[in-house]
Amino acid sequence: MKFFYNIERIENYEYIVVKVEENNISGTGAILPIRRKGENYKIFMGVIEEYRTIIEHSKAEDVFLISKILEKHFPNHPKVVFGIQAAMLSLFSKKYQFNLNQLIGGPEVPKNEKCGELVFPEELGDVMLAKYVNFIDSETKSDKTFVMTRYPKDEMGEVLSALSTNYKYLEVVSWKELL
Numbered sequence: 001m002k003f004f005y006n007i008e009r010i011e012n013y014e015y016i017v018v019k020v021e022e023n024n025i026s027g028t029g030a031i032l033p034i035r036r037k038g039e040n041y042k043i044f045m046g047v048i049e050e051y052r053t054i055i056e057h058s059k060a061e062d063v064f065l066i067s068k069i070l071e072k073h074f075p076n077h078p079k080v081v082f083g084i085q086a087a088m089l090s091l092f093s094k095k096y097q098f099n100l101n102q103l104i105g106g107p108e109v110p111k112n113e114k115c116g117e118l119v120f121p122e123e124l125g126d127v128m129l130a131k132y133v134n135f136i137d138s139e140t141k142s143d144k145t146f147v148m149t150r151y152p153k154d155e156m157g158e159v160l161s162a163l164s165t166n167y168k169y170l171e172v173v174s175w176k177e178l179l
Helices: 041-056 060-064 066-073 078-095 100-104 127-140 157-164
Strands: 002-010 013-022 025-031 117-119 144-150 169-174
Touching: 002 041, 013 041, 013 078, 025 041, 025 078, 041 066, 041 078, 060 066, 060 078, 066 078, 066 127, 078 100, 078 127, 078 157, 100 127, 100 157, 127 157, 144 157
Parallel strands: 117 144, 144 169
Antiparallel strands: 002 013, 013 025
8 A cells, every 4th residue: 555645735824734645545534733722734744754654554444443553553542542443434436436424424414503511533542442432331321422523624524424424423623713
């Protein structure tokens, strides 16, 4: 698998775009550092470099294991892992002609105003965990609002949109609002 990453700049702000490619099919993910949380692109770039060899030796079919593999190799970088896994999911869905809604989406439910705890899927570090977090917490009867980030060039839009169908409460925010 080929693995690329680069810094994108928009309106005096930097974010990272990751891309995986296999047999001329590609998938894209993104990582948005939030400065007020102490995050910056330089740290994320270093983490990505730590993961480079693992990703390059992976296949699209490893998408469901990759978060655990990366976390074991270099823990505590959920946003980077999520961005890479999102890119691999995009690649996997194109390679096998799966609709991402069928793969990671849920039944379409009417959306309501935000309620309860806000869930930023990128901070969970695993797309599949983000899919099931509402079901895991159903025992506690706590409602969660899925916060879907619109990235500058809609990177990961397809993955996040499919994930959002698993949530009754949805809030869509622009990347600018998070800064």
